[in-house]
Amino acid sequence: MKTILVPTDFSEASRNAFRYAAKLAEVLKPDAIEVAHVFLPETTGEADFIPPVVELLQSRQEMLKSFTEELSAENQPLPCPLEQQVMVGFPADELSVVSANYSMIVMGAKGQSGILEKVLGSVSSSVSQRASCPVLLIPQGAAFAPYRHILYASNYESVNEPLLEQLIRFNGHFNAHLHFVHVRQEKGRPLGNALEILFRELFEGGEPTFAFDIVELEDESVAEALAHYGEKIGAGLAVMVTRHRSFWQSILHRSETKRMALAANMPLMVMHPEESV
Numbered sequence: 001m002k003t004i005l006v007p008t009d010f011s012e013a014s015r016n017a018f019r020y021a022a023k024l025a026e027v028l029k030p031d032a033i034e035v036a037h038v039f040l041p042e043t044t045g046e047a048d049f050i051p052p053v054v055e056l057l058q059s060r061q062e063m064l065k066s067f068t069e070e071l072s073a074e075n076q077p078l079p080c081p082l083e084q085q086v087m088v089g090f091p092a093d094e095l096s097v098v099s100a101n102y103s104m105i106v107m108g109a110k111g112q113s114g115i116l117e118k119v120l121g122s123v124s125s126s127v128s129q130r131a132s133c134p135v136l137l138i139p140q141g142a143a144f145a146p147y148r149h150i151l152y153a154s155n156y157e158s159v160n161e162p163l164l165e166q167l168i169r170f171n172g173h174f175n176a177h178l179h180f181v182h183v184r185q186e187k188g189r190p191l192g193n194a195l196e197i198l199f200r201e202l203f204e205g206g207e208p209t210f211a212f213d214i215v216e217l218e219d220e221s222v223a224e225a226l227a228h229y230g231e232k233i234g235a236g237l238a239v240m241v242t243r244h245r246s247f248w249q250s251i252l253h254r255s256e257t258k259r260m261a262l263a264a265n266m267p268l269m270v271m272h273p274e275e276s277v
Contacts, residue, residue, distance in 0.1 A: 002031055002101075002102060003031055003034050003101075003102050003103060004021050004024070004025060004028070004030045004032075004033045004102065004103060004104050004105075004106055005034050005036055005095075005098075005099070005102040005106070006018050006021045006033060006035050006036070006105075006106050007035075007036050007037070007038065007091070007095055007105065007107055007123075008036070008064070008067060009091075011108065012108075012140070013108030013109065013138075013140050014108045015071065016108055016138060016140060016141065016142065017106050017107055017108035017138045018033075018035065018071050018075070018106075019071075019074075019075060019143070019144075020106060020142060020143070020144045020267070022075045022079065024106070024136075025079045025080055026079040027146065027173050027174070028103075028104075028173055029079070029080070030080055030103060030104075031080065032080050032082065033080060033083070034083040034084065034102070035064065035067070035068050035071070035082070035083070035084045035085075036085045036098075037063070037067075037084075037087070038086075038087045038088070038089060038091040038094045038095060039060055039088065039091075040088070040089060040090055041053055041088070053088065057086060057088065060086045064084050068082060068084050091123045092123045092126035095127045095131070096126070096127055096132075099127070099130075099132045099133045099135075100132040102133050103133060103134075104136060105127065105131055105134070105135045105136065106136045107123075107124045107127065107128075107135060107136070107137055107138065108124070108137075108138050108140065109124055109137045109138060109140065109268075124137055128242075128268075129242050131270075131272065132272065133272070134166075134170075134269055134270065134272070135269070136267055136268075136269045136270075137268045137269075137270070138267050139266070139267065142266070142267060146174055146176075146236075147174045147176040147237050148174075148176055148177060148236060149176060149177045149179060149233050149234055150171060150174075150177070150179065150235060150236070150237045150238075150239060151179045151226065151229065151230045151233070151235040151237070151238045151239065152167060152179065152181065152239045153181060153183075153222075153226055153238065153239065153240045153241070154181055154182045154198070154214075161200075162273065163271060163273065164197075164198065164201040164202075166271060167239060167271070168202075171210060175209065175210050176236070177210065177211040177212065177213070178211070178212040178213075179212070179213050179215060179229070179235065180198060180212065180213065180214045181215045181217065181225075181226060181229055182214075182215070182216050182217070183216075183217045183218070183222040183225040183226060184216055184217065195214065198214060217229065226238070235266055236266060236267070237266060237267050237268075238266055238267070238269070239268075239269045239271060240269075240270055241270075241271050241272070241273075242270060242271070242272050
């Protein structure tokens with residue numbers, strides 16, 4: 001497995017994301033964990049003033065060095081080498097561009113009410129939609145424990161063979177009980193061909209080695225239905241796919257945030273087509 005990227009703004013949320021990534025790395029066995037800080041130099045408002053980027057870069061490098069040394073000391077023994085990098089630019093843009101070089105991004109989600117309400121439109125939300133690798137969003141205060149139940153938001157567009165292969169490969173590290181949950185709204189259609197694809201992929205190599213459920217729910221609110229089901233089964237991880245922006249927007253829509261407890265209570269892994277885990 002390649003390197004896990006942990007972006008940091010030196011906040012407690014990013015500290016917790018590192019702690020989570022370090023424990024997750026004990027299971028996934030990556031080549032390294034890289035802690036990255038991205039910043040955009042601020043101007044003074046004077047048109048003829050050019051910020052001393054070199055000096056600022058050196059200062060941020062020192063800050064990152066102290067940050068990683070402190071985290072390393074707190075989380076010994078680390079399961080893999082620890083690397084660090086400082087980048088200049090808009091954080092969401094830079095992280096999205098470099099994401100292709102990593103196996104996974106682990107980011108902190110701020111706010112007890114969850115990522116959807118407090119981080120909507122922020123760096124975490126933007127990177128989760130645009131990255132070329134899986135993005136794992138960690139609620140504040142969440143601690144890693146091996147996954148026993150994984151909820152997969154199984155809408156029509158996300159039920160395709162490459163994405164299912166990715167999920168099954170990832171679950172090979174945990175052998176968790178997979179819950180494929182499709183929320184059918186009032187005028188929704190049944191799973192149909194999607195269900196056939198799902199069964200074909202699950203049984204391609206014979207009887208699956210893990211337990212699984214395929215669940216169809218009916219609810220006007222996709223987000224609320226997923227949140228309630230995840231809470232009921234004690235899911236340790238929720239998985240969603242950004243293949244079709246319309247479904248993603250239905251989950252992140254502002255009208256849903258007050259009722260959406262999913263991201264507040266458990267890590268959320270956002271997967272993208274044609275990526276590997």
